[in-house]
Amino acid sequence: MAKATKKQALGRGLSALLKDPENDIQSATDKNADKVVGNIVELDVEAIEMNPFQPRSNFNDEALKELASSIRQLGVIQPITVRKLEFNKYQLVSGERRYRASRLVGLTTIPAYIRIANDQESLEMALVENIQRQDLDPIEIALSYQRLIDEIQLTQEQLSDRVGKKRSTITNYMRLLRLDPIIQTGMRDGFLSMGHGRALVNIEKKADQIALYEKIIGQNLSVRETERAVKAYHEGGTSEKPKPKNTKIPEFAEGNIKKFTDHLSVKVAISASEKGNGKITIPFHSKEEFQRIKKLILGE
Structure with a gap:
């Protein structure tokens, strides 16, 4: 003391x-x-x-x-x-x-x-300190790497030494900046993981990236399923993923997706069969957002 x-x-x-x-x-x-x-x-x-x-x-x-x-x-x-x-x-x-x-x-x-x-030293210190944080989204990290290279004029090898990361790791993050801005925003909001993004970046056309992005969100595709969809796209020239049986959302459920999304202000996903069984997926990205959604549903 x-x-x-x-x-x-x-x-x-x-x-x-x-x-x-x-x-x-x-x-x-x-x-x-x-x-x-x-x-x-x-x-x-x-x-x-x-x-x-x-x-x-x-x-x-x-x-x-x-x-x-x-x-x-x-x-x-x-x-x-x-x-x-x-x-x-x-x-x-x-x-x-x-x-x-x-x-x-x-x-x-x-x-x-x-x-x-x-100014240059201050920028470098702020960027490097920021990258060391544990709660950054992949796009935020990629942008920090890009700024260090562009504004501090570092090579990827020099950057690797400064931040203590493998050069391949830095390259993988920076490749995410080739994704359409809509998809980058989806990653920042937590709708996609870095694994999804790394798969999508292998599609060059932005329109096709977005088409598959919407499929990932709508069908709640895993990273492995996304990788298979990208492979199918390159092999057949389409981003369509072979649909298993009963993947089409019944009209009674599909007609309510927008209502749920508008009411809760989050992208709600619904999967259901014609018989009426299924599930509703409601994503949240913070304690605060969870409490907000809980209040809307339960009134608490």
């Missing part, structure tokens, strides 16, 4: 140093730079601006509230990383969720590591 208190006090001392105009540190060679760069400093939340290079665009509201609750109880355990812009002004490099959650609970200061970085 004493050790933690000492570190926090040190952070406040460095914070005061940074607010002194006579100690305006702009580079790693400036006086007192060694006392600040790489150390944990308590910074005013209002002195930090968002990172325009942030590759992450989706933040789950429910998860953010859970993090805010943890920060309210325990404080910010892992410091954010910022880069210095000018006197008492900083830009977020990594840790945007912690920063947002801290603002939610009304913190006025936040522990931070200070970096001296130019």
Whole structure:
């Protein structure tokens, strides 16, 4: 406990140093730079601006509230990383969720590591840090890889070293960007897995990609079934998958798919036989969406 208190006090001392105009540190060679760069400093939340290079665009509201609750109880355990812009002004490099959650609970200061970085270095740090996250969708990862190659001018081999991934893994992700934007959106929304996407990308014509994409959603095809459908497409020039018996949705069920989808605001799938037995599949992609659907169905 004493050790933690000492570190926090040190952070406040460095914070005061940074607010002194006579100690305006702009580079790693400036006086007192060694006392600040790489150390944990308590910074005013209002002195930090968002990172325009942030590759992450989706933040789950429910998860953010859970993090805010943890920060309210325990404080910010892992410091954010910022880069210095000018006197008492900083830009977020990594840790945007912690920063947002801290603002939610009304913190006025936040522990931070200070970096001296130019725009390119800041972009690279943000992209690499973002790729290491566990909850990214495949398209978001692919876009981050593409930006590192285009904007940082890295080769795939150099990128492999930077992010600690095999070159073949990077290639597989980036190939997903050849999918039609509608399919990419479907992957980001969780309707398709990366396995589905890797199969679909082997179809060159976007219209045929979309035709098979709609079949995957409508018939709830597995990855293996999708791979077989792609193989059949190349062998016979069609994306049609041989239909097993009773794959046609009866009129009584098909006529209600749109009603279910409109009411629940999610893509509902129905499979049924003429005898009347079948199932309704309702996808959800977060706790929040599950609760919303539950309320619509059960009224709770």
